[in-house]
Amino acid sequence: MNEPLGTRGSSARDIVYAGLREQILSLELPPGTALSEKDSAAAFGVSRTPVREAFLRLAQEQLVQVLPQRGTFVSLIDPELVEEARFMREQLERAVIRLACAGFPPLSLSALRDNLAAQQDAMTRLDDRKLFELDEAFHRTLFEGCGKLNTWSVIQQMNLHLNRARLLRLATDPHWSHLYEQHAAMAEAIADGREEAADDLMRQHLRLGIADQELLKKEYPHYFKPEKENAQ
Amino acid sequence: MNEPLGTRGSSARDIVYAGLREQILSLELPPGTALSEKDSAAAFGVSRTPVREAFLRLAQEQLVQVLPQRGTFVSLIDPELVEEARFMREQLERAVIRLACAGFPPLSLSALRDNLAAQQDAMTRLDDRKLFELDEAFHRTLFEGCGKLNTWSVIQQMNLHLNRARLLRLATDPHWSHLYEQHAAMAEAIADGREEAADDLMRQHLRLGIADQELLKKEYPHYFKPEKENAQ
DNA sequence: AAGCGATTACTTCCATCCTAGCATGCCGGT
DNA sequence: ACCGGCATGCTAGGATGGAAGTAATCGCTT
Numbered sequence: 001m002n003e004p005l006g007t008r009g010s011s012a013r014d015i016v017y018a019g020l021r022e023q024i025l026s027l028e029l030p031p032g033t034a035l036s037e038k039d040s041a042a043a044f045g046v047s048r049t050p051v052r053e054a055f056l057r058l059a060q061e062q063l064v065q066v067l068p069q070r071g072t073f074v075s076l077i078d079p080e081l082v083e084e085a086r087f088m089r090e091q092l093e094r095a096v097i098r099l100a101c102a103g104f105p106p107l108s109l110s111a112l113r114d115n116l117a118a119q120q121d122a123m124t125r126l127d128d129r130k131l132f133e134l135d136e137a138f139h140r141t142l143f144e145g146c147g148k149l150n151t152w153s154v155i156q157q158m159n160l161h162l163n164r165a166r167l168l169r170l171a172t173d174p175h176w177s178h179l180y181e182q183h184a185a186m187a188e189a190i191a192d193g194r195e196e197a198a199d200d201l202m203r204q205h206l207r208l209g210i211a212d213q214e215l216l217k218k219e220y221p222h223y224f225k226p227e228k229e230n231a232q
Numbered sequence: 233m234n235e236p237l238g239t240r241g242s243s244a245r246d247i248v249y250a251g252l253r254e255q256i257l258s259l260e261l262p263p264g265t266a267l268s269e270k271d272s273a274a275a276f277g278v279s280r281t282p283v284r285e286a287f288l289r290l291a292q293e294q295l296v297q298v299l300p301q302r303g304t305f306v307s308l309i310d311p312e313l314v315e316e317a318r319f320m321r322e323q324l325e326r327a328v329i330r331l332a333c334a335g336f337p338p339l340s341l342s343a344l345r346d347n348l349a350a351q352q353d354a355m356t357r358l359d360d361r362k363l364f365e366l367d368e369a370f371h372r373t374l375f376e377g378c379g380k381l382n383t384w385s386v387i388q389q390m391n392l393h394l395n396r397a398r399l400l401r402l403a404t405d406p407h408w409s410h411l412y413e414q415h416a417a418m419a420e421a422i423a424d425g426r427e428e429a430a431d432d433l434m435r436q437h438l439r440l441g442i443a444d445q446e447l448l449k450k451e452y453p454h455y456f457k458p459e460k461e462n463a464q
Numbered sequence: 465a466a467g468c469g470a471t472t473a474c475t476t477c478c479a480t481c482c483t484a485g486c487a488t489g490c491c492g493g494t
Numbered sequence: 495a496c497c498g499g500c501a502t503g504c505t506a507g508g509a510t511g512g513a514a515g516t517a518a519t520c521g522c523t524t
Contacts, residue, residue, distance in 0.1 A: 011300070012478070037506070047479045049281075052506080056285055060292060068243075069485040069505050084382040091327040092320060150316040154386070244508070268475070279509040284476080301476050301515040 012046045017054035019044065024063050024074055025164050031223040033074040035064065061160060076225040079213055082165045085158035090206045092151055093139065097186065097202045099146045101195040108145030112187045115141060119180050131176050138183055165216065179208065244278045249286035251276060256295050256306055257396050263455040265306040267296065293392060308457040311445055314397045317390035322438045324383055325371065329418065329434045331378045333427040340377030344419045347373065351412050363408050370415055397448065411440070 020040065023029040041051045055072050058064040062081065066072040115138050122130040143152035182205045189198035217224050252272065255261040269280045269287065276283065287304050290296040294313065298304040347370050354362040375384035414437045421430035449456050 036504090038504095048506090049478055049480090053285065053288055055506090056288065057292065060289065066506075067486095068507070070487080071505055080379070081382050084380055087327070087380065088324060088383055088386065091323045095319070095323040147312070148316055148319065150313050151320055154320065158386075270475085273509095280476095281508050281510090287476095298476075299516090301474095302517080303475055 012044075012050040013053045016040065016044050016046060016051050017057055020054055020058060021063065021160075024058070025160060027164065029074050031074050031076045035072040035074065037072070061157065063160065077161070077165055077223055078225045079217065082161050082213065085161045086206070088158055089155050089162070090203065092155060093142070093206060094199050094202050096143055096146050096148055096151065097190065097198045098195050099148075100142055100190045101193045101198050104145050104190050108141055109187070109191060111141045111145075112138065112183075112190070116180070116184055116187060119176075119183065123176055123180065128176075135179065135183075165213070175208070179205070182208075244276075244282040245285045248272065248276050248278060248283050249289055252286055252290060253295065253392075256290070257392065259396065261306050263306050263308045267304045267306065269304070293389060295392065309393070309397055309455055310457045311449070314393050314445070317393045318438070320390055321387050321394070322435065324387060325374070325438060326431050326434050328375055328378050328380055328383065329422065329430045330427050331380070332374055332422045333425045333430050336377045336422050340373055341419070341423060343373045343377075344370065344422070348412070348416055348419060351408075351415065355408055355412065360408075367411065367415075397445070407440070411437070414440075 020029070020035075029035075035055070037048045037051045037055065040054075041048045044051065055064060055066055059066050059072075062075055062078070064072050065075050115134055119131060119134045119138075122134060139155075140149075140152055143149055143155075182201055186198055186201045186205070189195075189201060252261070252267075261267075267287070269283050272286075273280045273283045287296060287298060291298050291304075294307055294310070296304050297307050347366055351363060351366045351370075354366060371387075372381075372384055375381055375387075414433055418430055418433045418437070421427075421433060
């Protein structure tokens, strides 16, 4: 009676969660879209219970908003939340790269270098998807080397909101070569223990990906939450 | 047929969640304790569904661990997680207090001062509970004044783990007068825009509350997660 | 007595059903 | 024409029974 259950993650709840999250982050389900336990249950071929639990988790991550007895809706993009996600990531990544300069396991350092090589390779192949993965892996390795993997997973959750905003200006052309230069410079700074330089590089690096929020808000006003509110 | 449902929070799910969280954080349910949907449902006088959803939320916050088809257990205290929570809080609070020095709304500044007065008052009354609240409110006001309330709520979630570790060494006697001095000094530094001083104060301030983890691990070894693991 | 397979008692997971509350539109009164 | 009250169809919240899985124990075999 069970379908292939393609998206691995074993439990029905996780499958629904992963599926919906993907659709929300890719804007396939644009902000404001009404969801319903019943419909989603039908769409995924499961009962309402796992759907409900997936909704709950998405609500905790502020990706949907559930109004009892009214419905569940894909959250509008909250500019404050996006900016704070960026803020937190910047603070944490800068602190970590300073730690890395003070002492970084050789194994992780060579992982960074391997990653850089792979980035070059992917650039020649214009493999954007792979580059995105490698970018993530690069930063992850930074945290791993500093024994701060839990911090990294917190950042990844923040990134949900950043990414959704980022995706709006698709055809995004993220200047991969520029990013690569920064990554390479960071790795060298770590190897040489140049804290200030590394910090500076990271700050610039993280400010790159920021879209002009204002511009986006003009273009897709109904995707954004109005400034004035008393959320929660 | 329904009981008074005393603990406000409207939904049964929230009541169960809040109740369990309280018991876990107060160590009334010590790390390692086995929970069960059925028992908790009976204890709270609700059905298994809201209990299950509360478990799910607690699991996301890493306060419990649910092993499918085996049981749900209060998480062991993960020293890494505690240390990283402290780390993240330090980075974010320091960044925010620097922001505050660069510009802080007069209204929030006077809120800080009112809070300080209330702290003095509570100290004379030896009202520890109130002091704890005021301490939280003080920091919250910092974030509020900088427009970083979302960041504050992330920190609060981190604090779950910090607090559980902190509670172990109860009879904690947190040297309130010392904390008050630091708070007062921070408020002044903000008023005067002395970034470096404020940063330094905050760093010291946040390193106060740290228990000697090692000592605690010796005393309650079975409450802690062993070092070696490949969690998550 | 020791080893090992079947059973049993437990868990979480999921499906289904029922309930309560909100929104909309009809309908009658003014 | 407008406005108040009600019927109806929606929603999520909660309760419950059974399915799937794990782990420990009992009982048989050797």
